[in-house]
Amino acid sequence: MMKTLLIGCFALLTAPVPRTVLWQAISPEAAQNKAAVLLTVSGEVDRPLKLTASDIAALPRLTVRAKEHNGQEASFEGVALIEVMKAAGMKFGESMRGKALSAYFVIKASDGYQVIFTPPDLDQAFTDRVILLADKKNGALLSAAEGPLRIVVPDEKRPARWVRNVISISVRHAE
Ligand SMILES: Nc1nc2c(c(=O)[nH]1)N[C@H]1C(S)=C(S)[C@@H](COP(=O)(O)O)O[C@H]1N2
Ligand SMILES: [Mo]
Numbered sequence: 036m037m038k039t040l041l042i043g044c045f046a047l048l049t050a051p052v053p054r055t056v057l058w059q060a061i062s063p064e065a066a067q068n069k070a071a072v073l074l075t076v077s078g079e080v081d082r083p084l085k086l087t088a089s090d091i092a093a094l095p096r097l098t099v100r101a102k103e104h105n106g107q108e109a110s111f112e113g114v115a116l117i118e119v120m121k122a123a124g125m126k127f128g129e130s131m132r133g134k135a136l137s138a139y140f141v142i143k144a145s146d147g148y149q150v151i152f153t154p155p156d157l158d159q160a161f162t163d164r165v166i167l168l169a170d171k172k173n174g175a176l177l178s179a180a181e182g183p184l185r186i187v188v189p190d191e192k193r194p195a196r197w198v199r200n201v202i203s204i205s206v207r208h209a210e
Contacts, residue, residue, distance in 0.1 A: 073183055074119070074168075078206040079138070081124025088183065091170060094118045099167050101189040104197070111187045113169035117157040119204070127158045137209040142186060145200040150186075152196070164189055168201065 073091065076084040084090075094114040103109050117127060126135065131154055143149045155161040167187040170177060177185055184201040188194070 074201065075203045076119060076123045076206070077203065078141075079208055080120075080206045082122070084119070084123050086119070088170070091119075091168075091184075094122065097165070097167070099165055099169075099187060099189055101187050104194045109172050110174070111167055111169040111185075112171040112174075113167050113184070113187075115157070116152070116166045116168050116186070117159075119168060120154075120157065120206075123204075123206070125154070125206070127154060128160045131155070131158060131160065134208060139207055139209070141205040141207065142198050142201055143203045143205070144198050145202050148198060150196045150198055 070087040070089060072085045073088055074084070074086045076086070091114060095118055096112060096114055098110055098112045100108055100110050120140070121127065125138070135154060138154055140152045141149055142152060152166065157166055167189075169185050169187045170183055172181070177183060181199045186196060186198040186201060188196050191197075
């Protein structure tokens with residue numbers, strides 16, 4: 036009996052440690068990647084994230100045409116911000132009521148600039164506008180001045196929320 040128990044314990048201790056749910060939620064391949072973290076998602080979320088470029092590349096991608104500050108149309112490619120928030124465990128659509136509607140995201144840049152978005156800014160149940168976390172413009176990776184990640188808010192009259200050099204997203208709820 037004692038021997039079985041000991042063997043059982045030993046088996047448990049030597050069992051391969053499962054990779055964290057965090058990385059599996061993004062993609063198993065991405066878990067192998069040792070590249071630097073480009074974006075952290077933290078705060079009041081079910082699954083805090085530390086995303087590398089390959090994690091971001093593994094999320095559903097899309098291209099959005101939008102007019103830049105200089106008035107020129109450009110084609111931005113990346114992931115919809117909502118996909119990042121979904122990967123972090125946030126619920127949208129029908130479950131967006133009650134406390135979910137008091138949430139806000141603080142998007143922070145490497146220069147300390149920060150702006151806020153709210154779940155209805157992103158949710159297709161509320162708006163047709165897609166807010167993008169872009170990593171490419173006109174087919175090329177974003178320049179160091181803009182990237183590696185930039186928020187693109189198509190059709191917003193002022194580009195003040197087009198955060199350049201995004202490094203983190205912190206989720207909070209109004210008290
Ligand atoms: N990181 C960062 N992003 C930023 C800003 C900033 O100061 N820092 N300024 C914002 C403002 S006020 C404007 S008008 C646009 C300017 O976009 P542009 O750099 O493409 O001209 O960037 C926005 N994104
Ligand atoms: Mo601005």
